[in-house]
Amino acid sequence: MEEKITKLVDCMNENCPMPLVKTREAIMNSKKGDVIKVIGTHYQSFQEIPMALEAMGIEIIEKKLEEKNWVIIFKI
Amino acid sequence: MKKATIIVHSGSFDKVLSAFIIGNGFVSMGIPTSIFFTFWGLNALKKKGFKKLPLSKMNFLGLGRLLIKLKMKKYNVASFEKLAESFKKLGGKIIACTMTMELMGIKYEDLRKDLIDEYGTVGKYCYESKDANITLFI
Numbered sequence: 001m002e003e004k005i006t007k008l009v010d011c012m013n014e015n016c017p018m019p020l021v022k023t024r025e026a027i028m029n030s031k032k033g034d035v036i037k038v039i040g041t042h043y044q045s046f047q048e049i050p051m052a053l054e055a056m057g058i059e060i061i062e063k064k065l066e067e068k069n070w071v072i073i074f075k076i
Numbered sequence: 077m078k079k080a081t082i083i084v085h086s087g088s089f090d091k092v093l094s095a096f097i098i099g100n101g102f103v104s105m106g107i108p109t110s111i112f113f114t115f116w117g118l119n120a121l122k123k124k125g126f127k128k129l130p131l132s133k134m135n136f137l138g139l140g141r142l143l144i145k146l147k148m149k150k151y152n153v154a155s156f157e158k159l160a161e162s163f164k165k166l167g168g169k170i171i172a173c174t175m176t177m178e179l180m181g182i183k184y185e186d187l188r189k190d191l192i193d194e195y196g197t198v199g200k201y202c203y204e205s206k207d208a209n210i211t212l213f214i
Contacts, residue, residue, distance in 0.1 A: 015152045017100045021162045024104035028166065055105040 003035045003061055003075060011040030012069060019045035020052055027056070027076065034076045035061070039069050046070040080109040080210040081201065087116025088132035089141055095214045096159040102210070103166035111163075112201050114173035117214075118180060121172055121187045126156045160191055169193045171200060 009026045011019035019040045026036050038049060049072050050060055062073040080102045084095045095111060102109040113121055120126050134140040148155065154162075164170070172187060175197045184195075194200070205211050 013152055015154070017097050017104065017159075018154050018162075020104040021100050021166065024106070024166055025162070052105045055107070 003073070005037045005073070006030075006034045007036045009036060009038040011038060011042065011045065013041055014045075015042055016044060018042075020049060023049050023052065023072075027058070030076045032076055036074055036076065038072045041069050043070075046072070078107045078210075079204075079208040080107050080212075081205045081208045082109065082111045082212045082214060083201065084111055084113050084117035084120065084214050085115050086132065086214055087119040087129055089126070089129040089144065090132050091214050092117065092120040092126065092129060093156060093159070095212075096156065096163055098212065099163050099168050100159055100166070103163060103168045107210075108167065108169075109163075110169040110171055110204050112171045112173060112196075114176045115180065118172060118177060118182055118187070120156075121170070121191055122182070123186065123188055125188075164191070164193075171196050171204075173197055173201075 007026055007030060009022050011022055014022070019038070019042050023038050030036060040046070046065070050063060053060060053074055058074050058076065060072060060074045062071065064071050082095050082099055084092055086092065099109050099111050120129060130138070131140045131144060170192050171194045172192050174195050
């Protein structure tokens with residue numbers, strides 16, 4: 001079953017370290033059960049946001065590359 | 077419990093910016109972080125202080141800094157203001173060293189109260205760092 005997205009974090013065209021910062025901000029303002037979708041274009045952040053999530057013990061539901069951007073989905 | 081402390085001893089644009097980028101990285105990973113400003117680093121906390129900081133290399137009387145600022149805009153790199161704001165918003169702490177404020181002739185009213193959480197000297201840094209597993213000197 002597909003999880004319903006409760007929050008979208010738009011990091012399109014943002015450079016280091018803002019995608020990481022915006023993701024953390026969304027996590028801080030979320031509640032248990034929230035499903036957060038992060039989209040962005042900064043390639044290193046596609047590698048590094050999962051590292052931050054791992055450090056925080058948050059599991060990724062989906063991580064994929066789309067035509068113009070990447071997508072990372074995780075649940076709090 | 078993971079924790080990071082960063083000392084900013086340098087007062088150059090690029091080094092202070094690096095400290096804030098790294099600080100933002102730590103707090104973004106949920107690691108409590110304190111940045112201690114001492115000696116030349118205190119200049120970054122002065123009112124309109126960051127704007128006046130020179131580059132550590134190839135400053136060329138401010139031309140180098142101007143070029144970096146233009147490049148930062150071009151590549152959409154966050155400004156000092158934005159980085160300082162997000163660092164604080166994510167729970168980062170900024171501490172100013174009062175002993176070096178005296179040495180450098182910097183008064184409390186010269187510094188930005190909106191950025192500084194606490195004032196202290198070496199005891200505060202050591203106390204905070206004794207439980208930190210990461211500490212940087214910039």
